[in-house]
Amino acid sequence: MTTPQDIIRSDILSMKGYPVADATGFVKLDAMENPFTLPEPLAAQLGERLAGVALNRYPAPRPAQLIERIKQVMGVPAGCDVLLGNGSDEIISMVAVACAKPGAKLLAPTPGFVMYQLSAKLAHLEFVGVPLRADMTLDTDAMLAAIAEHRPSIIYLAYPNNPTGTLYDDADMERIIHAARSSLVVIDEAYQPFAQKSWIARASEFDNVVVMRTVSKLGLAGIRLGYLVGAPAWLEEFDKVRPPYNVNVLTQAAAEFMLEHVDVLDAQAAQLREARAQLAQAVAALPGAWVFPSAGNFLLVRVPDADAAFETLLSARVLTKNVSKMHPLLANCLRLTVGAPDENAQMLAALKLALK
Numbered sequence: 241m242t243t244p245q246d247i248i249r250s251d252i253l254s255m256k257g258y259p260v261a262d263a264t265g266f267v268k269l270d271a272m273e274n275p276f277t278l279p280e281p282l283a284a285q286l287g288e289r290l291a292g293v294a295l296n297r298y299p300a301p302r303p304a305q306l307i308e309r310i311k312q313v314m315g316v317p318a319g320c321d322v323l324l325g326n327g328s329d330e331i332i333s334m335v336a337v338a339c340a341k342p343g344a345k346l347l348a349p350t351p352g353f354v355m356y357q358l359s360a361k362l363a364h365l366e367f368v369g370v371p372l373r374a375d376m377t378l379d380t381d382a383m384l385a386a387i388a389e390h391r392p393s394i395i396y397l398a399y400p401n402n403p404t405g406t407l408y409d410d411a412d413m414e415r416i417i418h419a420a421r422s423s424l425v426v427i428d429e430a431y432q433p434f435a436q437k438s439w440i441a442r443a444s445e446f447d448n449v450v451v452m453r454t455v456s457k458l459g460l461a462g463i464r465l466g467y468l469v470g471a472p473a474w475l476e477e478f479d480k481v482r483p484p485y486n487v488n489v490l491t492q493a494a495a496e497f498m499l500e501h502v503d504v505l506d507a508q509a510a511q512l513r514e515a516r517a518q519l520a521q522a523v524a525a526l527p528g529a530w531v532f533p534s535a536g537n538f539l540l541v542r543v544p545d546a547d548a549a550f551e552t553l554l555s556a557r558v559l560t561k562n563v564s565k566m567h568p569l570l571a572n573c574l575r576l577t578v579g580a581p582d583e584n585a586q587m588l589a590a591l592k593l594a595l596k
């Protein structure tokens with residue numbers, strides 16, 4: 241009798257699946273979702289658009305109209321192409337698989353986005369984590385030393401970083417890009433709507449840089465659409481790893497529709513940036529709380545006892561992310577997503593209780 245234990249890779253057997261908390265009945269401030277829904281007339285129009293989609297047909301593998309719209313709306317420079325993924329998570333995994341030569345390494349600052357490390361593990365790349373400084377800024381000298389020592393195939397720089405919210409210094413980024421002559425540098429701009437800074441216009445300036453974006457944090461996490469911007473020479477290779485019909489017809493149609501109405505999402509992002517500033521100020525005023533500067537739609541907050549604070553928030557039906565065990569630099573840290581005004585108020589009230 242064959243069992244999974246006989247067949248499945250031992251490193252997979254010893255893994256746990258990606259944890260997603262059940263948020264039923266909670267104010268959901270754990271996953272950087274946009275809290276706002278679409279205005280009713282727009283939702284109805286979207287429904288009509290989706291009703292016209294041919295569900296019996298396979299999706300276009302490279303939907304020209306959607307890609308054109310992305311190029312135009314997101315300011316993709318001439319000479320750069322766009323590769324679509326089923327969320328940027330799929331792109332991260334495609335990049336790892338395509339680069340997984342024997343002995344190849346993937347380097348990223350830590351703490352960082354967990355999918356970089358997971359993609360390396362699944363594709364058998366060695367992961368090299370370079371700790372940030374205690375204030376969560378980039379330790380550029382340590383990065384340069386690690387790049388020289390490990391000569392990684394892939395370097396991820398999240399701009400801004402998750403879970404810290406840090407927007408790395410542009411000059412530091414540039415030093416790393418120049419030093420990483422034998423690496424591909426992937427700049428992950430998942431939080432661009434909240435950072436309002438981007439490397440996309442410079443994507444064609446360096447032959448070792450690609451820029452990754454997603455519509456998830458902009459308010460479309462449910463449709464799963466990420467994209468990679470870069471020189472065709474890179475994207476053509478990653479495209480060979482892409483599952484042929486990875487972006488489904490409903491996602492393609494919904495994305496195209498929403499990009500025609502991107503002003504609605506942009507206005508929601510502006511509202512969240514405003515709320516982020518207010519929330520940061522209010523949380524920072526609580527006794528014992530330290531708020532790290534954030535360019536995302538979330539705040540990293542250090543408190544005296546993160547486990548206790550997290551539990552108090554849960555009792556108040558507010559779900560946040562306790563990141564305190566993820567990395568030593570995150571000791572006693574919670575990550576709070578910026579939500580709608582009433583959600584932020586409920587979280588703040590619970591946090592006040594926790595810290596008094």
Ligand SMILES: *Cc1c(COP(=O)(O)O)cnc(C)c1O
Nearest residue numbers: 327328329353402430454456466
């Ligand atoms: C949320 C997030 C993503 C988005 O992944 P999707 O699969 O597109 O939802 C990518 N990078 C970072 C750093 C993130 O925090």
